Amino acid sequence: MENQNSFFQSATAKVIMVGLLTLVLLIPLSFVQRLISERAERKQEVIKEITSKWGESVLLYGPIIKVPYLVRTPISKSSEFTTETHYAYFFPDELDSKINVNTTEKQRNNYDAVVFSSEMKFKGNFSMPSFSTQNILPENILWNKSSIIINTSNLKSIKDGMKINLAGKTLDFNTSENNASSLSQLETQPINLSDYFSGEKASFNFNVSYNGSQQLMLIPIAKTNAANIKSNWKSPKFSGFFLPNGDEKKTNASGFEANWKILEFNRPFAQSYFGVLPNLEKYAFGVDFIIPVDEYQKNERASKYGFLVIGLTFLIFFVIQSISKISIHIFNYTMIGLALIMFYTLLIAITEHSTFLTAYLIAGTSVVVMITLYSISLLKHRKFPLLIAFSLTALYTFIFVIIQLENYALLVGSIGLFLILGLIMYFSRKIDWNNLKN
Known part of the structure; x- marks a missing residue:
C-alpha cells in the first residue's frame, strides 16, 4: 500500500495525470472549434441572403x-x-x-x-x-x-x-x-x-x-x-x-x-x-x-493552437511546481485548462462585435490576468506568478504573429517552438526527478 501511495506521489504519476487532463480538455476545445464553424456557416448564409436580394x-x-x-x-x-x-x-x-x-x-x-x-x-x-x-x-x-x-x-x-x-x-x-x-x-x-x-x-x-x-x-x-x-x-x-x-x-x-x-x-x-x-x-x-480578412478564419486558426497553449502552460506550471517543491492539485490544473479554453469563446464572441485585434487583446488580457491571479494563491513566491504572466503573454503574442503570417507561418512557428523547447530544457535541467515527491 505504501508503494502504491509512493507511485501516485511520484513525478511520473503527476506527468501522466497532467497529460491525460490535457487530452481530456481537447473535448471542450473541439466544441469551441465546432462553434466557430457554425458561426462561419451562419455568416455565409446571411451573406447569401443579402446578395441574393441585391444581386449575385x-x-x-x-x-x-x-x-x-x-x-x-x-x-x-x-x-x-x-x-x-x-x-x-x-x-x-x-x-x-x-x-x-x-x-x-x-x-x-x-x-x-x-x-x-x-x-x-x-x-x-x-x-x-x-x-x-x-x-x-x-x-x-x-x-x-x-x-x-x-x-x-x-x-x-x-x-x-x-x-x-x-x-x-x-x-x-x-x-x-x-x-x-x-x-x-x-x-x-x-x-x-x-x-x-x-x-x-x-x-x-x-x-x-x-x-x-x-x-x-x-x-x-x-x-x-x-x-x-x-x-x-x-x-x-x-x-x-x-x-x-x-x-x-x-x-x-x-x-x-x-x-x-x-x-x-x-x-x-x-x-x-x-x-x-x-x-x-x-x-x-x-x-x-x-x-x-475573414475573422472566422483567424478564429479557426487560433483554435488550432489550443492544444499547444494548454500543453505548454501545463508544462510551465509543472516545471515551476518541480523547482519550487510546491504541490499543485490536478483540480487546479483543470481550472487553468478551462480558463485557457474560455479564451477562444471570448475571442469569437468579441470578434463578432469588433475587430479580431481588439478581441484578441481583450480575451488574451482577461485570461492572462485570471490565471496570474489564480496562480498567486497556488504559488508562494511572487516571482512565479510574474513568470507565468510573462510566459502566457509571450505565448499569445507568438500565436498572434503566426496567425497574421501566411507565407512564413510554418517557418516562424517552427523556430518559435524550437526556442520554447530549448528554454524548457534549460530550466528543467537541474530537476531531480528521482527525489521529486510533491
Missing part, C-alpha cells in the same frame, strides 16, 4: 452574331430529305470594355457583405460572317433571320433595359432560351444581317448597368480584347483564366484600376462555331470583391 456574381460575354442555316439530311432508301435548322455563332474582331464599379458593404446583424453597382460600356466591330470553311450552300444560309446575342448571369439585377447600336441602328434585347450553359441569354429580334454590313466591318456599342456582389467576370471572345476595370474597392483579388497586365495594374487607398489585353492567340477556343456554342465560362477573367 456577374459574368457577361458578347455580343455574338447568330446566323441560322439549314441542314438537309437524306432519308435512307428514299429520295426525300429531312431539314433541320442549325445555328452559326461569330465573335467580334475587336471588343473594348470599360467598367466602373462602386462597392459598398451591407451589414446585417454582425455580418458584412460586399455588394456593388457597375456601369459597363462596350464597343467594337464585326467582320461579315463567313461560311467558307463549311460545306453549306449559300441558299441554305438564312441571313434575314440573324440576331445578336449576349450571355450573362444575374439577369434580374440589370438596372436598365439593354440595347445595342449596330452599324448606326438600335436593336433591343429580349430574353431567350440558352441550352449551351447555365447563363441567361439576351437576343435581339431577327434582322437581315446584310443590311448592317455596307462595308467590310460593322461597328457596335452597348451599355449595361448591374447590381452585383462578390465577383465580376468577362470572357475574351474577340480577336483583340481590351478591358479596363476601375473601382473604389481597395483589396481586389484578380482571378480567372487571365490576369491583368502587370505594368497596368494600380491599387491604392482610393481603389484600383486594372487593364487586360487579350488576343485570339492567347485563348484556347475558336473565333466561330457551327451547330453548338460551347460553354466558355472557364475562360473568364475579372475581379473578386471580397472582404480580404
